Amino acid sequence: MTDGHVIAEGLRLAREPYATARPEAFLLDGVARVADGRPLYGDLETLPFIVHVYNPATYLIVGTLSRVFRLDMPGMLELGRGISLACTALLAVLMAWIVRRETGSPPAALLAAAALIYFSSPLLDGFFRLRPELPAKLATVGAMAAVLSAHRHRAYAAALLFFTAFAFKQPYISAPIGTFLYLLATGARRDAWRLAGTLGSLLLVFFAAMAVWSGGHYYECAVLSMAWNDVEPWDALRANVLPLADRIGGLLAAAPVAIVILARSPRHRVLIAWLAVSLVTTWYTAGKYGAHLNYYAELGVVLLLLAAIACGLARGAWRWCVLLPLVAHVAYEWLEDRPWKRRFDGTEVVNLDAYVEGFRDLEGKLLVTNERLAVRLGDPEVLDWVLMKHLAERGHFDKSQLFGRIGAGYYDYVVVDPQVSSRVEGEVFEAVRRGPYERTLRDRDWNKMQTFRRRPSHPGP
Numbered sequence: 001m002t003d004g005h006v007i008a009e010g011l012r013l014a015r016e017p018y019a020t021a022r023p024e025a026f027l028l029d030g031v032a033r034v035a036d037g038r039p040l041y042g043d044l045e046t047l048p049f050i051v052h053v054y055n056p057a058t059y060l061i062v063g064t065l066s067r068v069f070r071l072d073m074p075g076m077l078e079l080g081r082g083i084s085l086a087c088t089a090l091l092a093v094l095m096a097w098i099v100r101r102e103t104g105s106p107p108a109a110l111l112a113a114a115a116l117i118y119f120s121s122p123l124l125d126g127f128f129r130l131r132p133e134l135p136a137k138l139a140t141v142g143a144m145a146a147v148l149s150a151h152r153h154r155a156y157a158a159a160l161l162f163f164t165a166f167a168f169k170q171p172y173i174s175a176p177i178g179t180f181l182y183l184l185a186t187g188a189r190r191d192a193w194r195l196a197g198t199l200g201s202l203l204l205v206f207f208a209a210m211a212v213w214s215g216g217h218y219y220e221c222a223v224l225s226m227a228w229n230d231v232e233p234w235d236a237l238r239a240n241v242l243p244l245a246d247r248i249g250g251l252l253a254a255a256p257v258a259i260v261i262l263a264r265s266p267r268h269r270v271l272i273a274w275l276a277v278s279l280v281t282t283w284y285t286a287g288k289y290g291a292h293l294n295y296y297a298e299l300g301v302v303l304l305l306l307a308a309i310a311c312g313l314a315r316g317a318w319r320w321c322v323l324l325p326l327v328a329h330v331a332y333e334w335l336e337d338r339p340w341k342r343r344f345d346g347t348e349v350v351n352l353d354a355y356v357e358g359f360r361d362l363e364g365k366l367l368v369t370n371e372r373l374a375v376r377l378g379d380p381e382v383l384d385w386v387l388m389k390h391l392a393e394r395g396h397f398d399k400s401q402l403f404g405r406i407g408a409g410y411y412d413y414v415v416v417d418p419q420v421s422s423r424v425e426g427e428v429f430e431a432v433r434r435g436p437y438e439r440t441l442r443d444r445d446w447n448k449m450q451t452f453r454r455r456p457s458h459p460g461p
Contacts, residue, residue: 231287248300
């Protein structure tokens, strides 16, 4: 599937009133919690097991606006997706503006905007979903625009924007580190320490505020739960080589020549420093358990900026040495006989209305293993099952709490989705079958979900 089709399919899915992937459902639950005034970050050691792993900006912005305008869940999704789409458009404009300002070349500026859309996977992964990545990328590129400027307050502006990116998602740290190292190496020590001091102060205030606001649970959910993850960077890199070559091979091939060109321009060496740090951080974070190609998005953005600015600055053969890999990639993209085809990462969209209304009519406590349905019903018992399995295997969560409740008939109804995302859901299915429950419904249309109710003869918990 070409990137044009990815964009078209993404825009189609952006109009759906339901979460189109598990991570979007998780974001939606966090937004709903903020909108309802419920705690965002929960206790990892007790049920309900609710883990929100991202920094709070997405939840707070969309949740607060949803509360002000009294939006329902489809409205929250529409608002959050609208923010992602707006950030996508602004990012394209900003990158074109940066390239035009740095090179004076309108064609190079157009190349930056067009290539951002063309290489949308992974550069713009999730642009049509309620996600934190697009605002984080926009803030990061905005910070680099400030760094490249000659304004005397550029360090303060960059620090504020770098902090904004971090407030959306934790991995966006390579640009401030690279910028700090570049400023030190070039003798701009005053700007370097202004940047570090301002950003460090903002982070100290942020962590202190989060500790108070979340009762310490932010640290558990957004820091420890990720730190406990398995990290296999070399295995992930080997697995991702072919998909990356398929998606951004032209940018990767153009990078060495672009680096040579920009190394001759002292003011643009900060982009090379950003790239160097991004290579290391991306290599490590993309090896995290559960990571996907979206973890290469920031690396793709800096590669594109390098290529576009190099095209604008270079002349003659040097320019063509940057352009030819991009042209070759476009030509390759249209070959029909390549051994692997690009696949869209969208999830089948199911109209949940009938399911939501049906299960809301059930009285009592529900345990629903399908996370998209559980979020739409409100107040899920477990979110997410994959992370629960991972933490339980490392001794950070006791699964016996959940299975004890099932065995005691604590839940009035249990809705099991046989299409599991972790082994724990399969164990739930077996525990329900052995427990004081009887099956009342097996859906024939969506995943063959099965509904169990506690036997009337059982006294309950």
